[in-house]
Amino acid sequence: MHTLEQLRSGALAGTRRLDLSCDLTELPEEVFALADTLEVLNLSGNRLRNLPHQLPRLHKLLVLFASDNAFTVLPEVLGDCPTLQMIGFKANRIADVPAAALPPALRWLTLTDNAIRQLPKELGQRPALQKLLLAGNQLTALPGSLQAVQSLELLRISANRLEQVPDWLADMPSLAWLSLAGNAMGWALSHETALPEVPWTSLTLGTLLGEGASGHIHQVEAPGWPQPMALKLFKGAMTSDGLPGDEMAASLAAGKHATLTTPVARLSKHPGQAQGLLMPLIPPDHVNLAGPPSLQTCTRDVYPPGFSLTAPMAMQIARDVACAVAHLHQRGVMHGDLYAHNILIDPMHGQAQLGDFGAATRLPMAQAEWHPSLFALEVRAFGCLLEELADAANARVDQPSLQPLQALARSCMAEQPRQRPSMRELAQTLQTLQP
Structure with missing residues (x-):
């Protein structure tokens, strides 16, 4: 992470990536001194509500992240940035996505965990779009124009208010990674498989083995189990994929299989009410x-x-x-x-x-x-x-x-x-x- 002092002193001259998280309420003017080199601008974790109209002066900008800010509208100035390909505005308060905010070269758009009810039909006029992450919004439908985006490969629309799967979705030629869980489709789903519960107080937390979008995986000592165990402790918040509860339900519905990593027990009585699943520990040489x-x-x-x-x-x-x-x-x-x-x-x-x-x-x-x-x-x-x-x-x-x-x-x-x-x-x- 960079500092304002570094930026203002000129110490970051020539940089291609700038990461600023320092309670900003506006974009510092000194950022524009990097216009000839800056390709990635990360403004996540500030208090920004808008971006300056001069943003297109960053004529080499490819990537802009502004998650965890206070935006209520996706800034229209983004659409004036001709080279901008990747936009990430996760966990803001965005309710409005103007067509003018979509840059012509858009390839990857993340708007997870906002309050979006409708998307502009112009989204289907961005032929380079490959990745679209919209989980955790209030969408009741997708614009039919999206079916024209032949390049779309990944689509996350979990935890919205969709009432049906669009008919055209199954005909998308490049779509390969799709999430739909947590919508209001009225599906009659089978009950989850019952798993034994293991109380938090009986576990001894060990090494952190990894971290994903939805949680942390720890090695644990679990008395009474015949094999070494791992615990996936869910973060309990919206992720780019959807809700942890849907992940838990799907992993339980998957059942046991020799080539699947699926749970054998459920965590109970966590002091912070966190949810978790216990799984056999994968051998360390894997x-x-x-x-x-x-x-x-x-x-x-x-x-x-x-x-x-x-x-x-x-x-x-x-x-x-x-x-x-x-x-x-x-x-x-x-x-x-x-x-x-x-x-x-x-x-x-x-x-x-x-x-x-x-x-x-x-x-x-x-x-x-x-x-x-x-x-x-x-x-x-x-x-x-x-x-x-x-x-x-x-x-x-x-x-x-x-x-x-x-x-x-x-x-x-x-x-x-x-x-x-x-x-x-x-x-x-x-x-x-x-x-």
């Missing part, structure tokens, strides 16, 4: 297959430099994940975040486990006839993963052909979602393939 998308990659995960896999490992990961997702679909659960960064692997043998149900959606089993059209969107996400696995294996010059894996990836990414194979068919096919 690692995340990749890191989450970056500002540059937008919707695709980031792998370490020089990352590679053997062909047998790539195939094993594909099999395990396909089985996990096929199991979820059979139980009416759409994972919503099928990414390599949510997959833990044994780096020696390639066995994989899929976790993190933060963006998951439970679909009503009584209306199973339209499940395949939504599940076909998630098949495309699996196709992206297959592409990445094949690329990682092909990085080794001595690998046998991975053409069957590449062919499966292409079928998963067919432009017409209804032409894609089901996850059950993919899991069965992968069982027959040899690397």
